[in-house]
Amino acid sequence: MSTLEIKNLYASVETKEGRKQILRGVNLTVNSGEIHAIMGPNGSGKSTLAYTLAGHPKYEVDSGQALLDGEDLLLMTPDERAKAGLFLAMQYPVEVPGVSMTNFLRTAVTEVSGEAPAIRTWTKELTAAMKQLKMDPKFATRSVNEGFSGGEKKRAEVLQLEMLKPKFAVLDETDSGLDVDALRIVSEGVNRAKAANDFGVLMVTHYTRILKYIKPDIVHVFADGHFVKTGGPELADELEERGYDEYLPEGSDSESALA
Template identity: 90%
Template structure:
């Protein structure tokens, strides 16, 4: 079993108005096999938490610890964090012109495992995963995300998840921009990957629709830079009915930062 532990994490970002503290004492423990849903209003810091964990240089950690099986992630570069077992499915996946999906995925797999996968085994695994995600085989030779629709980019993220087999996956609004069919296919891909390697999931979302497919064990409300309430799956249904106003620090609507 692996454990991801966040201890009293504070982080800030530079804005046009100056330095702004976004994360304000985040504490969380996620174990292998657990699915944690992180819900909250826009601007509460959910995506900031995701990118801070992954090592995005825009976000500066002021204090706190993030440990993955006892290793201090905050002392690692983003690629070292990935090798340690952390995966981030981005809300807005970027395009990488000139780098084919096949080369990108095989290079990433080689770096994470420390050795190149056998060609025959790898080709079959890639082909099978793309087929289950209903991705056109031609996408394997196209540049990473270049010209992909929003739904195709999200499927490509889940394809990476299935093939790279991390210890912990952060899904940052993976449901954003998906229609009903794409949401089902992407969710099935996440569930399939989790069943195969039993990793832990931190799933950032605003809505309960994805939770109907990817069942959470624990639901957290994230507001004003930290967790303000934790409960079981029923908490998501409560939030669907009541909204987030009760958790806003001043009763106002969201800020402009995610």
């Protein structure tokens, strides 16, 4: 079993108005096989948490730790974090012109695992995963995300998840921009990858619709830069019905939080 433990994490970002602290004392423990849903209004810091864990240079850690099996991810470069077993599915996947999906994925798997997969085995596994995600085989030779629709980019993120087999996957609003069919296919891909490798999941989302497909063990409310409430799956239904107003800072409301 692996453990991801976030301890009293504070992080800031530089804005036009100056340096702004976004994360304010985040504490969380996730074990292998667990699915944690992180819900909350826009502007609360959920995506900041995801990108801080992954090592995005925009976000600066002020204090705290993020321990993966006892090793502090925050002291590692982004590629070292990936090799340690952390995966981030981005809310807005970037395009990488000139690099084919096949070359990108095989290079990434080689770097993470420490050895290049056998071509025959690799091709068979990649083809099978793409078929299950209902991706056209031609996408394997296309540049990474270039010209992909929003739904195709999200499927490509899940394809990476299936091929890289991390210890922990952070899914940053993987459900955003997906229609009903794409949501089901992407969710099935996440469930399939988890069943095969039993990794832990941190799933950032605003809505309960993805939770109908990817069943959380624990639901957290994230507001004002930290977790303000934790509960079981029923907490997501409460949030769907009542919203986030009661968890927002005094003097704020859902409309201002969305600004």
